[in-house]
Amino acid sequence: MTDLLYSDVEESLRDSVRGALQRAVDHGTVAALYDAPDTDVSSVWSVLAGDLGLAGLLVPEELGGVGAGPREAAVVLEELGRNVAPAPFLESAVIATTALVSAGDREMLPRLAEGARAVLVLPWSARAGAWSAGSGTVAPVAGAIGADLFVVPTLVDGTVRLVLHESASVEPLTSLDMSRRLAAVTVDGGGRVLAEGDAAVAAVDAALAAGAALLASEQVGLAQWCLTTTVEYAKTRVQFARPIGSFQAIKHRLADLYLEVAQAQAAARYAADTLATADADAPVAQAVAQSYxxxxxxxAAEEALQLHGGIGMTWEHPVHLYLKRAKSDQLALGTPATHRTDLAGLVDLPAH
Known part of the structure; x- marks a missing residue:
């Protein structure tokens, strides 16, 4: 039977990441990105990559990485979601790294393990089995601003090639979620071919599948913060001489949200576990996790905003950061509707 509980190692990793993020970033820093996009938040990645070595979490040990798996990466992403941290862990340490590992690269992975950042140059809405390679400018791409390496699927004479570029033109775009900025990326010719044909397609599909499976863990961390923060507020906010949490309508909404978050955590954990064990059920688990x-x-973010009342509507309260990240994540790597359509085909149900 699959064990979805967190191991002692995973809990220790969580404590390390949570402590590091508390020192490196706060909600005020994230909010500042909306008024001043050039706000320096590089220290967040420096802490994750340099102090904790998480840039190479999925890089094999023989190439200088940690050699961990998707379950450990999922724990990291839960904490990043809990803090809406402006760090390209999903884009670089998960998606781009998985593409390079799948393509059999041995030259650039050691650089990633040392803290270099890579990005898979595909529109942020792409998902496994539904992307198309091309040429020219690609937009919107997440994680491209500040990236050192650009992994680009390109179509040449009808054959897909996965090409590595060490430079590209990156034009920032206005993003709903400024803690995960989007950009338009243009690469010139040349570059080094990592894989081509079926091997290139398989590498990109593996990267996008890993991204979708583990993005669910980020969404769980975000939802957990919203639930916990709202419960604490409901205990202390007094209205009509009573804490608002004592009113039945509030209790029922929070109880329903608790069940949703608990179920989401189970779905995300199962998606990460099937990815780690190369289980045949992985595509179904990923579609379920993302659609739910x-x-x-x-x-969770909407309930947090509404149940915080007037203070939740202010810029000073961080709940708006979570709503923007949640909505951005909902559209990234395939919407819930597209994943439900994928799921229908996987389990032999008619798609609507």
Whole structure:
């Protein structure tokens, strides 16, 4: 039977990441990105990559990495979601790294393990089995601003090639979630071919599948913060001489949200576990996790905003950061509707 509980190692990793993020970033820093996009938040990645070595979490040990797996990466992403941390862990340490590992690269992975940042140059809405390679400018791409390496699927004479570039033109775009900025990326010719044909397609599909499976864990961390923060507020906010949490309507909404978050956590954990064990059920688990966790994260952020009342509507309260990240994540790597359509085909149900 699959064990979805967290191991002692995973809990220790969580404590380390949580402590590091508390020292490196706060909600005020994230909010500042909306008024001043050039706000320096590089220290967040420096702490994760340099102090904790998480840039190479999925890089094999023989190439200088940690040699961990998706379950450990999922724990990291839960904490990043809990803090809406402006760090390209998902884009670089998960998606781009998985593409390079799948393509059999041995030259650039040691650089990633040392803290270099890579990005898979595909539109942020791409998902496994539904992307298309091309040429020219690609937009919107997440994680491209500040990246050192650009992994680009390119179509040449009808054959897909996965090409590595060490430079590109990156034009920032206005993003709903400024803690995960989007950009338009243009690469010139040349570059080094990592894989081509079926091997290139398989590498990109593996990267996008890993991204979708583990994005669910980020959404769970975000939803958990929203739930916990709202429960604490409901205990202390007094209205009509009573804490608002004592009113039945509030109790029922929070109880329903608790069940949703608990179910989302189970779905995300199962998706990470099937990815780690190369289980044949992985595509189904990923589609379930994304179709469910995306909506739960948005609902949790909406409930947090509404149940905080007037203070929740202010810029000073961080709940708006979580709503923007939740909505952005809901649209990233395939919407819930597209994943439900994928799921229908996987389990032999008619798609609507």
């Amino acid at each position: 966790c995306s909506d739960v994260a948005v609902h």
